[in-house]
Amino acid sequence: MWDKNHLLISVVIMCMLSSLIFITTGSYYAFGALILLLLIELTRHLVQIKLLSNWLRNLKNEDLPVKNGVWGHIYANIKKIVDEKKISDRRFDRIVKNTKSAANSLPAGLIFLNEKHEIIWANQKAKSFFDISDEDFGKKATYVLRQPEFNQLLISKTKKIESESQLTLRLKNPFNDLILSITVLSYDEKKFIILADDISHLDRLQNSRSEFIANVSHELRTPLTVIHGFIETLQEMKSDDDILRNAITLMSEQTIRMNRLIEDLLNLTQVESQRLRNQEAVDVPSILRSLVKDAQSFPENQHELLIMECSPTWITGNAEELRSAFENLISNAIRYTPGGGTIKIRWYTNYQGVVFSIEDTGVGINQIDIPRLTERFYRVDKSRSRVTGGTGLGLAIVKHIANRHQAEIIIKSKEGIGSIFSLIFPKERCTRPE
Numbered sequence: 001m002w003d004k005n006h007l008l009i010s011v012v013i014m015c016m017l018s019s020l021i022f023i024t025t026g027s028y029y030a031f032g033a034l035i036l037l038l039l040i041e042l043t044r045h046l047v048q049i050k051l052l053s054n055w056l057r058n059l060k061n062e063d064l065p066v067k068n069g070v071w072g073h074i075y076a077n078i079k080k081i082v083d084e085k086k087i088s089d090r091r092f093d094r095i096v097k098n099t100k101s102a103a104n105s106l107p108a109g110l111i112f113l114n115e116k117h118e119i120i121w122a123n124q125k126a127k128s129f130f131d132i133s134d135e136d137f138g139k140k141a142t143y144v145l146r147q148p149e150f151n152q153l154l155i156s157k158t159k160k161i162e163s164e165s166q167l168t169l170r171l172k173n174p175f176n177d178l179i180l181s182i183t184v185l186s187y188d189e190k191k192f193i194i195l196a197d198d199i200s201h202l203d204r205l206q207n208s209r210s211e212f213i214a215n216v217s218h219e220l221r222t223p224l225t226v227i228h229g230f231i232e233t234l235q236e237m238k239s240d241d242d243i244l245r246n247a248i249t250l251m252s253e254q255t256i257r258m259n260r261l262i263e264d265l266l267n268l269t270q271v272e273s274q275r276l277r278n279q280e281a282v283d284v285p286s287i288l289r290s291l292v293k294d295a296q297s298f299p300e301n302q303h304e305l306l307i308m309e310c311s312p313t314w315i316t317g318n319a320e321e322l323r324s325a326f327e328n329l330i331s332n333a334i335r336y337t338p339g340g341g342t343i344k345i346r347w348y349t350n351y352q353g354v355v356f357s358i359e360d361t362g363v364g365i366n367q368i369d370i371p372r373l374t375e376r377f378y379r380v381d382k383s384r385s386r387v388t389g390g391t392g393l394g395l396a397i398v399k400h401i402a403n404r405h406q407a408e409i410i411i412k413s414k415e416g417i418g419s420i421f422s423l424i425f426p427k428e429r430c431t432r433p434e
Contacts, residue, residue, distance in 0.1 A: 109180075110198035117154060117192070117344075119142050129171070129180060129196050130310045141194065145169075150182060157184050157192065179203045217262045224262075230254040264393035267324060268376065268400065280432045282319045284326075284356070285310045288347055291323070291330055302339035309346040313354045315429045317405045325401040328394040329358050329421050337362035337418075353427040365413035373411060374399040380408070398423075405429060 018032060048071045053385055055075070100123070103110050109126030111119060117140055122132050130144050142151050149167050171178040179202075183195040231252045292305050315322075333343045341361040348355055365373065372378050376396040402409045406426050413419035 032316050049248040058385070062172075084242060091257060100231075107198070109194075111141065111194040111196070114195065115190035117158075118187050119144065126194075126196060129178065129198070145194075151255050152186055153182070154192070157186060158190070208364045213265055217266055220258070220262060224255055224258055228252070228259070231255060261393070264397065268393050268397050278318055279316055280319065281314045281433075282322055283314055283433065284322065284347060284354075285312060285314075287319070287323050288345060288356075291327055292345065294331060295334060303334055303337055304340075304342045306342065306344050307346075308344045309348045311348050311354065312433055313347075313349055314431045314433050315354060315405075315425050321404065325398045325423065326356060328398050329356075329423075332394055333358050333360040333362065333419075333421075336360070353425045354430050355425070356423040357420060358422075359418065361418040364415040364417050365411070365419055366415055367413075370411050370413060374409065 010015055015034075017037065019030070052071075052074070056078075100121075103123040104125075106123060106125060109123060109129045111122045111126045111130075111132075113230045114120055119132070119137050119139055119141055121137065122130075126132060132144055136144055141154065143149075147169055150169065152169055166183045167182060169180045171180060177200070178198065179200045181197045181199045183197075185193045185195060187193060231248060234248050235252060288307060290309065292307060295305055330343070330345070337343060343361075344359045346355070346357040346359075348357075369378075374395045376393055399409055402423055404427065408424045410422040410424065411419065412422075
């Protein structure tokens with residue numbers, strides 16, 4: 001109680017002493033005594049303030065200068081705050097250390113940027129990927145990652161422009177090339193995290209698969225050509241044996257189907273493994289008219305092909321790939337529509353961009369099968385695919401070509417009524433005719 005009210009007790013004592021002097025000697029001496037006592041108290045507090053200043057400057061709070069009185073409480077409270085701060089700092093340092101240790105053990109590279117796109121911190125993987133050292137902390141990220149694609153991605157994320165948040169970079173290395181998948185993520189409003197994942201092994205795997213398919217296709221093509229040639233020779237020979245004629249016809253159909261399968265495999269591998277190249281302004285209306293004319297010229301075609309709408313809009317892309325996608329959709333519509341059916345083709349613009357749409361009056365597709373139609377070798381009716389000569393790769397090729405042109409594929413169908421396949425190309429790819 002004395003320690004907590006020391007200041008108040010000191011004032012009361014000084015007042016009592018002054019009063020006693022006033023009674024015994026008069027007001028003049030009483031006032032002088034009060035001034036003297038106040039000066040003594042003030043001096044004592046000034047000394048304590050000096051000690052406190054020195055103690056705080058060194059912050060060696062193991063031994064308190066004063067352990068009792070009001071100043072003892074002040075020192076004790078400050079020591080408590082300092083101790084709590086030290087504990088908090090140690091806990092924070094431990095969390096930061098554990099976080100950095102965990103980040104350094106990640107197989108992906110992490111780079112933290114501030115609102116000025118300066119590097120705050122990077123883990124060990126990022127340092128090895130981009131040859132970053134601690135001296136690079138505080139430098140612009142674009143100074144370390146000098147690829148134009150990355151700079152463009154960072155600008156679009158900063159300005160909150162809708163774009164892909166991921167890109168693939170090929171970095172030259174003295175020992176081998178690195179292929180990194182770069183993702184830019186925003187946090188705390190204008191700050192960013194760069195996530196770099198090494199996908200070199202996936203690229204090598206893709207290349208190995210492409211080479212395998214190309215080699216196998218090449219090896220199969222030669223014997224198939226020979227076999228098909230002999231089958232054509234046998235077909236030209238007259239035979240009264242119905243079984244032999246049917247067998248030769250069946251062999252001819254299957255060799256043609258295998259050749260078509262090889263071609264589709266090569267096309268699919270090409271669009272999967274190669275970047276979109278040779279982009280130009282593509283005259284889609286001309287391509288559609290050419291495809292319809294070709295389809296109508298086949299003697300076995302018993303369908304009515306109509307171009308219902310044909311916008312003059314062109315799009316930027318690869319003409320060969322786009323022609324392949326449209327051709328696959330048209331041939332599918334013909335293949336799965338009974339003779340005498342109608343196939344309507346449309347090329348029109350809407351609020352999303354420009355749309356290629358093909359509507360048939362075919363057998364239709366069950367709703368359960370629609371999500372899997374673009375999978376390779378997936379067939380709704382395997383027996384019908386064998387009859388029509390389908391390879392199961394056409395829609396997979398269409399899907400990959402659409403993705404390479406930032407197009408969305410939409411399928412609507414009802415069994416027994418028909419189907420509508422649509423490719424929606426974004427506005428950014430629309431262009432005027434040359």
